Amino acid sequence: MDPSWLPKLLALAWLTPLASFVLILFFGKHMGSHGKGAGLLATTAIVFSAVCSFTALFGVWLPNHPLQDASHHSAQHEEVDSHAGVSVPIRLVAAEAEGYGHAGHATGEHGEHANNAAPKYITADWYELGVFGKLKLTIGYYIDALTVAMFCMVSLIASCVHIYALGYMHDELHDFTDPEVTLTSGENLKRPGRYYRFFQYLSLFCFSMFGIVIAGNIAMVFVFWELVGICSYFLIGFYIERKSASTAANKAFIVNRVGDFGMLIGLMALWSSLGTFSFGDMTNEQGEVTEQGMFSLLRTEENDYHLQPTAGMVFEGDRFPECNCATGGSGDTASAGEASGSGELHAKPPTKNHAGQWLLLVAGVGIFCGCVGKSAQFPLLTWLPDAMEGPTPVSALVHSATMVAAGVYLVGRFFPVLSPEALLVIAYTGCITLFVAATIAITATDIKRVLAYSTISQLGYMMLALGLGGWIAGMFHLITHAFFKSLLFMCSGSVIHGVHTNDMTEMGGLRKKMPITAYTMLVGCLAIIGAGVPLMGIGFSGYYSKDAIIEQAFSFGVSNPRHWILQWAPVAGAFITAFYMFRLWYMTFAGKPRNQERYDHAHESPRVMTAPLVLLAVFALGVGWAFPGTNLKVTNLLEQARPVGTLVTSHGELLPALVIPNEHDAHNFLVPAGLWAFGTAASGLLLATMIYLWDFGLRPEELKRTFKPLHSWLWNKWYFDEIYEWIFIKPTKMFSGWISWIDRNIFDSIIHSSAAICKGGSKVVDAIVDRTLVDGTVNTLARGTWDTGLWLRKIQTGSLRQYVMFIAAGTILLFVAISFVQNI
Amino acid sequence: MDAIYWPSFFFLLFSFIACAFALGVLLAKNIVRMAFYLVLSLSSTAGLFFLAGADFVGAMQLMIYVGGTLVLLIFGVMLTSQERFIEMRTSSGEWVVAFFIGLMLFFTLGKAAFGVAAWSGLDRETAEAVQVEQTVTPLAMGLLGARVDKLDEPDAAKQEGMAGYLFQFEIVSVHLLVVLVGAAYLARAKRKASGASAGGS
């Protein structure tokens, strides 16, 4: 089909869920008993979207853009080709004109360091919301291979989740008695079922998620970004009568606001310096560029697609003398010619534009802040585990596969704008997240929370991969992870449906009762730990993507020895991942039943729930493979969407020592990375097997007792919630208390005499300065000394063997400290 | 393919035996087995000493360590051998911690071992050219205060440290005497305590 069908098909896929939402919103109650028809309607709508998406991929995109075998990114090839072989297929961009945005010309000889132009894309505006001076807000589309791939992934998973939810939510078809809500009369809450409303929110969510993916400018992304946020809020708070659910919904919403604040700053920084929101270049019918997008403004063809701040990105004082030039530059016809011209004007080379680099860093980190909130990265990771209060299909769709991955998607989409320093920030955030979340997952016993922490950890992997320059690795992991994580969540939902509890300590031996769930979940576990044959290139889907990430990490670690931690964190993460995933599987499905009553009542879920499991298990197994006999596979499709200017190694401007290696060099590390990944995953699996399956003398209870402090540290989730309570919530409350105190005393007692105010003032001085400050300092010091003494007393155990252990650990620490001092 | 350099072969053999039985001592649960493994480990260490050219020290290792110290240890085992002390279980947590700490310790030490270029060994010709010498006489002279092995030291700065070990030798001798007296005093059975001890030796 003609490429012009592409936007129409995808728009159809995008708008069908909206239609379903509107219909259910107005007529949901009347669709069968308790809205049974609403579920069918929403499911039909999303399946139709899936059909449209796959038609767009196989019917329009692939026939027009045949895949090239980018062999560098398949784990099956051990030899490393010359780089030239790869740059050719990517730059086929140039020629095919009509309907496409402006794309760079192939610049002569494809040497080893030739950079890549923008990928093939189609972009245009559908509707203009308004023009305010230079500010133009539009609804538009930007479609490249990544968009199409995301559409297929989201619609496929959403279809599976809808079908699954038809069975899972059947409780809501009649009056529902909520066992977790007790009224003051002592009875459980009884309320009408809300079957139709669930599907109404799901449809709205699908519409919003498609909106993020198809959006042609960052302002539109922001609108849909907030829309998925509100859908997430509705769905987490679906059981609104439960206190925990409504709190969790509020928490998710508020925590996301924190990130969105940073995102707004990033948006303003970008708009004020570039003057446009759109990603790609707008063209008219003749194929001429009418308006440049931010990617081509920042990575000009003249500069060989290297990131370079535009002429508008200078210090305020530098901007005014050439004001007209700068406004022209950030307007419609900016070009690097003007940029270099203004550079000459100031007699400084354009690459030394430090103000511009700082501005880019602010923009990049600002946009990333939004992604931190949405993807539950390091400082803002606390909302996602609580979001598990929502029904399980929601967890599978919104909080593992799609919405939380939108943050990663946005970083991937924004990749050309991110400077190496911003990437380093992203990499460190991802690194901390993946480690922290993985360690928390070790001790969690709520089956959904384990999966939630696992999701956070895997999102950290993706962020890390993107931050290290591994665009394909990160995006590929996004897609494989979506399949196996939604599979894992739906399996856990099936288990919860069968045994009516989330607590793994009450499960065990369920393998015999629910075989389909157990073995599809096993497939999911093997996929997430990246099981495969090392160096052979055969494995579950996670094997390909995780190996790609670790290869990129090794490549980065070799170029930047100072950031060695970024190299080893994913390796350590692989070990922990394997451990906690199989801990989950063994505790749930293997061994002996821990609660005989629940075991006796357990049953396999109905077919409407197991069928999507099997389908997703097939994808979790094979989504990394090439379609038999062709070169049709996800990495090749993603390669077509490789962002402009990422084919060469880039160097930091603000941190000159920083090197972001290009992704093809990662293949030099195929063997060590593959062996490390396999070794760590295998040992993690072995350790879990030794502790939870075999009776090897290593007993979980005994370990828990020995590592009591460590266990409670992890059990309390690194005390994140408590820390936030102390740092943010308590001071805010205290501050508002003060404010209200001032309020009452100023406005209510305005008629009081000054003597009373004086008296009150002296009381305040007494309370604050004397009691709190003076007494408080002394008391705190005394208490601190006392507590330290008590704590130190615990170290003095009197146990000879423990002292030996301390000595050995001290020696090691001394060695490590010395090696650090020597390196400096 | 060069011919096998036999000292290296014996080094591998002895070090393998020494390491394997050291690991045996660590992992064995039975105290009697541990003592036996320790004998084997220390004996093959003596072999390593011989290979490094320290014939007298190797002999002393066999005589004092294997012959004396270990017999002493085995006496201890026999004196305190009761059913409940033969095997004592350590908790899993401690094993896991010990495993990780040991791994890190070995890694650190091993990294240090290969960190100095001059430690990597001689080439074959140089090693074969080294003259075999008995070390008993120079050692004995050193203990008596005369360093016959350093008579022709050209470096004036190093001649300072050429004094023998007579003084230290005396100190150690007296120390040994004191220790033995002290040990005898400590180990003698006390009348009043023996009643409380459950089924003593």
Place this chain on the structure above:
Amino acid sequence: MNPIIANLLTEPVGVSHYVVVGAFMFTCGVLCMATKRNALGILMGIEMVLNGANLNFIAFGSRYLRNDANSLGLDGQLISLFVIVLAAAEAAVALAIVLNFYNNTGSIDVDGADQLRG
């Protein structure tokens, strides 16, 4: 054959190899001290630690492993002789302490000897 193993067999070993063996014995000894509850097991751990250290001294002093001016020479052997002698003395005293402990408490479990805990 693997070239590394072949090299080990056809070339003389160096100080590094001895130090690695010493490090292994040392680590085993430390772990022995850290995990055995039997007081005699701890003594055996100490013996292994001392033995690992001795191995290093011998290696640093050996002319077959490193024949240059920085070698310890005969000093290494003398030091290790002292170590052996002191180890014997230490074993005698330690054994006396263990026997005394055994006489007093009827047990040689070192976990029982925690009167010094804070």
